[in-house]
Amino acid sequence: MDDATIKEPTVELEQIVEDIKQGTYLLRLYVTGMTPRSLRAIENIKIICQEHLEGRYELEIIDIYQQPELAKDRQIIAAPTLIKELPPPLRRFIGDLSDKEKILIRLDLAPQKENG
Amino acid sequence: MQEIGSEVSFIPLSKSLTGIRGFDEITGGGLPQGRPSLVCGSAGCGKTLFGMEFLVRGATQFNEPGVFMSFEESEGELTKNFASIGFDLVELTARNKVIIDYVHIERSEIEETGEYDLEGLFVRLGHAIDSIGARRVVLDTLESLFSGFPNPLILRSEIRRLFRWLKDKGITAVITAEQGDGMLTRHGLEEYVSDCVIKLDHRVTEQISTRRLRVVKYRGSLHGTNEYPFLIDESGISVLPLTSIGLDYKVSSERISTGIPRLDTMLGGKGYFRGSSILLSGTAGTGKTSVAAHLAAETGRSGERCLYFAFEESQDQILRNMRSIGLDLEPWLKNGSLIFHGIRPTFYGLEMHLVKMYHLINEFKPHVIIIDPISNLISVGSSAEVKSVLMRLIDFLKANRITSFFTSLTVGGAHLEQPEEGISSLIDTWLLLRDIEADGERNRLLHILKSRGMDHSNQVRELLLTDRGIELVDVYIGQGGVLTGAARAGQEARDKAALVAGRQETERKKRELERKRQVVEMQIATLRADFESEEEEYQKTSAQQEERRKAIALMCEKMGRLRKADRV
Structure with a gap:
């Protein structure tokens, strides 16, 4: 049901964002193995990217079980964690990324008026 | 509950030595091995240091590598901060003995967007634990997570899971936490760490700060429940477990000289017992420091070491003053057998003084220590505190067979035999110095109030400060009471005069008698002479009489012949 409410405004939103920002999004998602929560997070971010960042994003999914040293380097504490490396400012999203509205706002993908 | 059940209680809990001086003694071997322990306290109480020392000592002394997970200070800051107490974290990190992981949480960057856990932290x-085979972990301060993550429910369950996980891995962990209002920790972490809780405290009373440590809880282990003072200095934390010393130390019957021959005589002819505690109390200016300095010099002479805590005078002042009574401490100072430690009593808290003394004593290993005067310490603490500190100090010294000599200034008016420290029961030999004022002068008297275990003199002696050191002389005890000083000298002179006078009188009487005898003898001689002349007279007369009779008879015969008288 979340999907239904968000999808409508995002169609025009995509246009606005494209007009204002040409920058590419660099996103990294750190998960811990293929747990249901990890899978949910992966699915959620993929949808967001496809819907709002088509053609101008780079998404990397990292399993810190496989590369534990990255947890220290990237300051990962919670899992899953999504880090928006670019464009600045750096932002961290923790959780399974199911709160799309919040994510869009913090990714600067939501129009200002929706924000308030 | 099952952990302290009757069957298991006989198996001692295995413990992990922390290497923190004193702490292992009060806990009987350190922190519970393979379990998390909570160290809590207010800001600046030494939590981080406790954790770091636990880790570094583990890595360097017990070959147990460790991971320090810091939530507050970065690696660079920690490295710099701990370099000042001699922990080379760079080197330890390079040798894979220690890993420092700085967990940076920037609240403003974080957005909660659904379900999560703290698996990243795990x-x-x-990874850090596995990469160096760590046996120890410090989490400093785990509670910082609460400010970074908005959902306390998730945090709580994750923290609980973390402790469980550490326990399963057999890691001995120290978790630090900030003290909360009316609680041990701000976020109630003590609920999760049920094995061992340690509270650090930093208190300031009357501008003097004292750090204290208390083992709030130690499941399945005996532990001291007191508050123990601890010290943070250039070599880390030292906890003072002095109260845990019992009364089972060995005593010595060896004697050491007091440095004052006459005082040795008073103390059964041999001086103090080695390892005994001696208190010299007296009013101002009675020569307490001089008596103490004699002991210091004697210790040097016998080739032993003496540590002199001077709370009132500087080293130079003591040296100068002692030279004036012909006591040169310089040689012992030069050959290192005498060390002065001068510090103002108000400089530290009482416990800190104790810790400092303890340190110096451990370093220098003296045979004799002198504290001149202990009464000055009272200005730092209450009398109960002073007693407790001195009791622990004396216990510690006795256990180490160190002779301790305390001087105590009795304030005018106070009862001489009851110094306010109330420590007389801790003292083996108690010398009392007092001055008596009479005939316009003050004189010093010394006597032994008690001396355990030896046959000591009960006499009062007068203490003279001469240019050859201290001399003890007998006081004059006569009809006029005890006389000292000039009065004693005067009385002695009068006695002498009286004695001389008496002798002269006797001689005079003797001479008179002699004279009388001569007179008598003369009279006897005269009488005898008279008698003899009379006897002579008589004999003469009687001889004449005979002559005369003979002559008459002769004449009669002659006459008869002449007359031719008839012969009948």
Whole structure:
């Protein structure tokens, strides 16, 4: 049901964002193995990217079980964690990324008026 | 509950030595091995240091590598901060003995967007532990997570899971936490760490700060429940477990000289017992420091070491003053057998003084220590505190067979035999110095109030400060009471005069008698002479009489012949 409410405004939103920002999004998602929560997070971010960042994003999914040293380097504490490396400012999203509205706002993908 | 059940209680809990001086003694071997322990306290109480020392000592002394997960200070800051107490974290990190992981949480960057856990932390910690085979972990301060993550429910369950996980891995962990209002920790972490809780405290009373440590809880282990003072200095934390010393130390019957021959005589002819505690109390200016300095010099002479805590005078002042009574401490100072430690009593808290003394004593290993005067310490603490500190100090010294000599200034008016420290029961030999004022002068008297275990003199002696040191002389005890000083000298002179006078009188009487005898003898001689002349007279007369009779008879015969008288 979340999907239904968000999808409508995002169609025009995509246009606005494209007009204002040409920058590419660099996103990294750190998960811990293929747990249901990890899978949910992966699915959620993929949808967001496809819907709002088509053609101008780079998404990397990292399993810190496989590369534990990255947890220290990237300051990962919670899992899953999504880090928006670019464009600045750096932002961290923790959780399974199911709160799309919040994510869009913090990714600067939501129009200002929706924000308030 | 099952952990302290009757069957298991006989198996001692295995413990992990922390290497923190004194702490292992009060806990009987350190922190519970393979379990998390909570160290809590207010800001600046030494939590981080406790954790770091636990880790570094583990890595350097017990070959147990460790992971320090810091939530507050970065690696650079920690490295710099701990370099000042001699922990070379760079080197330890390079040798894979220690890993420092700085967990940076920037609240403003974080957005909660659904379900999560702290698996990232577990992965980090697990990776760090596995990469160096760590046996110890410090989490400093885990509660910082509460400010970074908005959902306390998730945090609580994750923290609980973290402790469980550490326990399963057999890691001995120290978790630090900030003290909360009316609680041990701000976020109630003590609920999760049920094995061992340690509270650090930093208190300031009357501008003097004292750090204290208390083992709030130690499941399945005996532990001291008191508050123990601890010290943070250039070599880390030292906890003072002095109260845990019992009364089972060995005593010595060896004697050491007091440095004052006559005082040795008074103390059964041999001086103090080695390892005994001696108190010299007296009013101002009675020569307490001089008596103490004699002991210091004697210790040097016998080739032993003496540590002199001077709370009132500087080293130079004591040296100068002692030279004036012909006591040169310089040689012992030069050959290192005498060390002065001068510090103002108000400089530290009482416990800190004790810790300092303890340190110096451990370093220098003296045979004799002198504290001149202990009464000055009272200005730092209450009398109960002073007693407790001195009791622990004396216990510690006795256990180490160190002779301790305390001087105590009795304030005018106070009862001489009851110094306010109330420590007389701790003292083996108690010398009392007092001055008596009479005939316009003050004189010093010394006597032994008690001296355990030896046959000591009960006499009062007068203490003279001469240019050859201290001399003890007998006081004059006569009809006029005890006389000292000039009065004693005067009385002695009068006695002498009286004695001389008496002798002269006797001689005069003797001469008179002699004269009388001569007179008598003369009279006897005269009488005898008279008698003899009379006897002579008589004999003469009687001889004449005979002559005369003979002559008459002769004449009669002649006459008869002439007359031719008839012969009948």
